Amino acid sequence: MRLSKKKRQSRLIESFQKNPFLTDEEMAKQCSVSIQTIRLDRMELGIPEMRERLKHMAEKSFDEVRSLSPEEVIGEVISLELDQSGVSVLEISVDHVFERNQIARGHYLFAQANSLAVAIVNADLVLTRSAAIRFVRPVTLGEKCVAHAKVVQKQPSRFQVDVETKVLDDMVFQGVFDVYRATN
Amino acid sequence: MRLSKKKRQSRLIESFQKNPFLTDEEMAKQCSVSIQTIRLDRMELGIPEMRERLKHMAEKSFDEVRSLSPEEVIGEVISLELDQSGVSVLEISVDHVFERNQIARGHYLFAQANSLAVAIVNADLVLTRSAAIRFVRPVTLGEKCVAHAKVVQKQPSRFQVDVETKVLDDMVFQGVFDVYRATN
DNA sequence: CACGTTCTAGTACCTAGTACTAAATTAGTA
DNA sequence: TACTAATTTAGTACTAGGTACTAGAACGTG
Structure with a gap:
């Protein structure tokens, strides 16, 4: 049985959201309408074609992979003295x-x-226990955040790391991290 | 000038890795060879066509997108009473x-x-000013983190939000967030 | 020179569409 | 019920970015 235009369209939105890999043909079958109807619907709703959807997703994930890298560290570490200090740029x-x-x-x-606070500590497994942070001023698109981390207290398995992030000479973030070396 | 087959092919591998969005045509131009040569190369190297590459990336990122969503909120918000409380699951x-x-x-x-602390506040632009957090115990792969947020102090443009994250009945994270409504 | 490798050219075909025209169907309403 | 408007379907021409395949040209080397 066929739904009304409105219902079909809201179903389309949901379906494409849930599964962006659906082609018009598949959607047409699911709704038992013609492929043209689905295309008109997409036009009206401003939903791009499947290939564009996938391209979009790939683009988004591509940048993410590079910036919010799945690596251990977010931002690029440009200097690191283990158990002492480090600098990273984001x-x-x-x-x-x-x-x-x-x-x-x-x-x-x-x-x-x-990430920097954890990377700085020279041990296999380092975790954050607690932190107190302050977002001094908002940071906007394109700004280059340089984080300076310094170990200020060293105990056998416990470190206090202070981090200050600046954009040029402008402080934007400040944090005190309490990290510890965990037994694996 | 043209490179040898071997050099071209290793260049192809690198290029496609660095930019999976390149079409054969673009690659052909870059290498000043014909489009067919690039296609033969892809065959030999087992590199799929651009659309397949993008589809692959989209597939990989799809699950990620749902959990580590690029949306305003990380984790799925399952209940939200604006200016009062909220729950999200990750x-x-x-x-x-x-x-x-x-x-x-x-x-x-x-x-x-x-994200939850920010989402809870009913305003267009909400930012975090500061936070004090504690990672009570490490969380491991597969565990479902349920974060409960509660507004504990309300001023015209400033809120204190307490967040407690649990795995089952086990507290894993605790944080106090000081967020504010910013003028756009 | 001959032979093999490498490269190029070209054709037919594919998917998943866009853009468009035109007809058929359905729904609403006077 | 008849007319109109909205909705749906059908069909054609065209596109990008390919696959699969055939055939010939150019090059290098023994």
Whole structure:
């Protein structure tokens, strides 16, 4: 049985969201309407064709992979003295910001600082126990965040790492991380 | 000038890795050979066509997109009372953990909590000013983190949001977020 | 020179579409 | 019920970015 246009369209939105890999042909079968109807619907709803959808997803994930890298560290570490200090750089890309206002989401700045704090400690397994952080001023698209980390307290298996992130000379983030060497 | 077959092919591998969006035509131009040569090369090297490459990337990122979503919120928000409380769930996937020990990187837990704290506040533009957090115990692959957020202090443009993340009844993360409504 | 490798050219075909025209069907309503 | 408007379907021409295949040209080397 066939749904009304409205119902079909809202179903389309949901379906394509849930499974962007669906072709018009498959959708047409699922809705038991012609392929042209599905295409008209996509036009009206502004849903791009499958290939474009996949391209979009690939693009988004491609940048993400490079910036919010699946590596151990977010941001590029440009210097590192184990158990002492380190510097990493993170350039704020479209993937890091709120669409509306181009301001970076806090957790990316946190991730950069946290990763650096963990990377700095010379041990196999290092975890964060706690942190106190402050977002001093919003960071916007394109700005280059340079995080400086310094170990300020060293105990056999416990470290306090201070991180300050700046854009040029402008402090944007400040954090104190309490990290520890865990037994594997 | 033209490279030897071997050099061209290793260049192809590199190029396609660096930019999977390249078509055969573009590659052909770059190498100043015919499009057929590029296709023969891809055959030999077992590199699929661009559309398949993108589809592959999209597939890989699809699961990721749902959990580590590029949306405003990390984790799935399952309930939300604006200006009051909210709950979100994040299942720890391979993308969230250190390879060595399957322990989730702290910033994902932070991201979940931070996103929820921001989502809870009913305003167009909400940013985090500061936070104090504690990683109570490590979270491992597959565990389902349920974050409960509660607004504990409300001022016209400033909120204190407490977040507690649990795995079953086990507290794993605790944070106090100071967020504010910003002028756009 | 002959032979094999490498490269190019060209054709037929494919998928998943766009853009468009035109007809058929259905729904609403005076 | 008849007319109109919205909706749906059908069909054609065309596109990108390919596959699969055939055939010939150019090059290098013994």
